[in-house]
Structures are given as structure tokens and as C-alpha cells.
Amino acid sequence: MGTQKLNLAILISGSGSNLQALIDACSQDNFPAKINIVISNQPNAYGLKRAEKAGIPTKIINHKDYDSRESFDKALLETLSMYQVDLICLAGFMRILTKVFVQKWEGKILNTHPALLPKHGGKGMFGLHVHKAVLDAGDSQSGVSIHMVTEECDRGTVILQHTVNVKADDTPETLAARVLEQEHIAYPKAVRSIAEKQL
């Protein structure tokens, strides 16, 4: 493998543990991607500290400073254009992107969803709601889906899934914790497979 790498932008809103998994993967010489910019819509997101610690440029684009989704997304697009980004990775990013944004970046936006899509996806399916839905449905398995982002929420092509067995005494919190461990493994794997195809 040469020195060419896929340039990533990671979009976050919170803790950024998936961001950390990607930072760790990208710190390996033979990993075919690097993070050019971390963008958060939440000024206090802990993930910003993780990025700073790793020496990665950060940018806060606070959605509260914009009066519409369109103007927020325009600011995102402007920032992305400054960092030569090849692939956007949503990592716990709690904003729905506009059609215009998604069309501009079609085929170049990845997301991690903490369930086995197409089950338990769509609007309103985020955070603990997802894990509660899995438990309420009586599913014996859950997991993570790393998928492409398209206009329809959580319906883009699935790149990779890792499964997790649901335990009889699981709560949404315990299930979320085991799924999150798998997200940390699956997300870098999916980025690697896309980078290897594209480079």
C-alpha cells in the first residue's frame, strides 16, 4: 500500500467514542485513511477534546446559530470544502442532513447505527430508543450497521454489520454498551474497506 490515504471528516455531537476508534485506527501507518477535520454541532462535545488531543483540526458549527437546516448545512459544506474531504463519517452526529447536502455528497457519507438495519431504523430511532425497540420486539440479536447515508433516514446501503446477542436481563443501557463496543470495531473496518476500494 502506498502513502495515499482517504481524507475523512468526522461529524460528532457528543462523547465521540466512535471518533476515538477512528482516531486510533488512523494512527496506524498502514491504515488507508486520515482525519482532516472533526466538526461538532455541540460546542461542549467531549469528542472535540479527543480530536484536539490527537492534533486534529476541529470546528464547531452550532446549529443554534443558524435559523434553518439549510443555512446550517451550507456552513457545513463550506467547512468541508476547506479540508479536501473524500468521505464524511457521521459518528453520533445528532442532526438530520438536508436533501441538498446528501445529494452533493451522495455515496460519500457513512453512518453508524446501533441496530441491525433495516430493523429499528428511521426517524426517532436514536440513542436508547433503538435499544428499547429491540428489547420490546423480543429480538434475540441486535448489533451495529455501518451504512451509506441517503435521503431516506437509515435506508442507505449497509457496508458492514456486527451482531450482538441480546441477553434475557438486558436493559437498553446494557445492550447499548455491548453494541457500542462492536461499533468501535466495525466502523474502522468499514472505513478501511471503502478506502481500499477508492484508492
Ligand code: GRF
Ligand atoms: C453510537 O451508539 C451511535 O450509533 C449513536 O450514538 C452513539 C454515539 O456514541 N448514533 P459516541 O459519541 O461515538 O461515543
